[in-house]
Amino acid sequence: MVKSAAAVLLLVVAVAAVAVEGHKKELSVGYYKDSCPGVENVVKYHVAKALKANRKDGAALVRLIFHDCFVRGCDASVLLDPTPENPHTEKTAPINIGLAAFELIDEIKAAVEKRCPGTVSCADIIIYAARDASSILSNGHVHFDVSAGRLDGVVSRAADAQRDLPDSTFTISELIRNFRRKNFTIEELVILSGAHAVGVGHCSSLRARLTAPPEQILPPYRNLLASKCAAGPDPIVPNNVRDEDPAAVAASFPSFLPKLRKLEFLDNTYYHNNLARIVTFNSDWQLLTEKEARGHVREYAENGTLWDEDFSDSLVKLSKLPLPPRAKGEIRTSCRRVNKY
Ligand code: HEM
Structure with a gap:
């Protein structure tokens, strides 16, 4: 009895040791x-x-x-x-x-x-x-x-x-601090934010954008978001205006109609949109308010291939x-x- 209890204890200790040891193994x-x-x-x-x-x-x-x-x-x-x-x-x-x-x-x-x-x-x-x-x-x-x-x-x-x-209401300093805590640089903050070229967000995540001044958001895009967000308690909108619904764009932002596309695509359009003040979240726009971050937004808008590579590297680091x-x-x-x- 004592022997088998000791054996069970040993096994438990061994399993626990393997579990903890496992973290030290190299990936x-x-x-x-x-x-x-x-x-x-x-x-x-x-x-x-x-x-x-x-x-x-x-x-x-x-x-x-x-x-x-x-x-x-x-x-x-x-x-x-x-x-x-x-x-x-x-x-x-x-x-x-x-x-x-x-x-x-x-x-x-x-x-x-x-x-x-x-x-x-x-x-x-x-x-x-x-x-x-x-x-x-x-x-x-x-x-x-x-x-x-x-x-x-x-x-x-x-x-x-x-x-x-990070929260979508964060200022640039809060975003930088949040990423730095995980050992990520300003450049990596900008690179990874490019993921917002795809997907959707709830209107509750972009409320502040509906009343932001024209220096922060292009007014026809703000109108587009406002009209979509008025449609229910907390609707969702595409993160990338290029994935928007044509009827909504025709009503609020007709000059953008030729740029709509059929498939969501992960590319550097986020940076073009950002420079044109047509991004969904406050945290996206905030990247333009700090010199280094703004420089990287321009860099990735100009060089999509570089973004593909750097985004891949940043996901590996993540x-x-x-x-x-x-x-x-x-x-x-x-x-x-x-x-x-
Ligand atoms: C920099 C700080 C970031 C903030 C403040 C932020 C915030 C948000 C918010 C609020 C949403 C929408 C959630 C909702 O309302 O449903 C969202 C969606 C999304 N985020 Fe971020 N995000 C950040 C960084 C990132 C990063 C680093 C990645 C990935 C590398 C990422 C990838 C995405 C994707 C792909 C979506 C769309 C998800 C879907 O459609 O299901 N975000 N983000």
């Missing part, structure tokens, strides 16, 4: 090549299929990498559902309004579990999926290798998300944000719940 490209060959193709297949049916999932995945990695590192803590014991997980935080693609991550995880049970972390799946989404949305211009070997965290707190993620020291990690069975031992 590597091709991490699953022996333990789960082909996993990257499985993820890519599901992302491509989902985006073919609904391109909006792509933007959701690109946002997910940011909202996961900026809070407790890239540990899939953003995926944990609230439970009676932990009712306020990150995904319930107001700053995470509109976060999506959770079902797509479930679908990918289920396919991966079927192939190699208990092997691939949800944290790695988020990065693979965001990489594939940005590649598809940019027609292959954004591309990079993903280093893997992350563990899934067991802690998820809405308060951490509120504290660590994907390497580690868990807090001594945090416990595991390979979750379901991305929505921590494992029960």
Whole structure:
């Protein structure tokens, strides 16, 4: 009896040690090549299929990498559902309004579990999926290798998300400080903000823009946003005016009609829009109010290829944000719940 209790204790200590040790391991490209060959193709297949049916999932995945990695590192803590014991997980935080693609991550995880049970972390799946989404949305211009070997965290707190993620009402100094806290530069703030070339935002995230003066927002674009935001309690609008609905543009901003397009596309148009004062969030416009940031906005407006490369590099850097020291990690069975031992 004593012997078997001691054995159980040893096992528990060993499992805990592996979990903690895991964080110290270096991430590597091709991490699953022996333990789960082909996993990257499985993820890519599901992302491509989902985006073919609904391109909006792509933007959701690109946002997910940011909202996961900026809070407790890239540990899939953003995926944990609230439970009676932990009712306020990150995904319930107001700053995470509109976060999506959770079902797509479930679908990918289920396919991966079927192939190699208990092997691939949800944290790695988020990065693979965001990489594939940005590649598809940019027609292959954004591309990079993903280093893997992350563990899934067991802690998820809405308060951490509120504290660590930037708000759309932030001033440039607040944005710079927020990014600096995670060791990101002003240039990287500008590069990563370019992700707002795709996707949507709720009107509640851009309220201040509806009454901002003409130096901050082009009046016909402000009218367009105001008319769309009057249409319901909290409607959504495209982040990129080029994805707007033609009828709304014809009514408020007819000079922009020739520039509309049919497909969401991840490119450097964000910077052109920003210089033309036709971006959705206050935080976007704020980039023009500081010399260095403004210089980078101009630089990326002029050089789309450079942005593709620098955006890829910045996503790689984002994907390497580690868990807090001594945090416990595991390979979750379901991305929505921590494992029960
Ligand atoms: C610089 C500070 C940032 C602020 C203040 C900010 C703020 C926001 C807000 C308020 C929304 C709309 C949420 C809603 O109302 O539904 C949004 C959407 C989005 N953000 Fe950001 N964001 C920032 C940086 C980033 C970064 C670094 C990325 C990725 C690299 C990113 C990617 C996206 C994407 C793709 C969407 C659209 C999501 C969708 O359509 O599902 N953002 N952001």
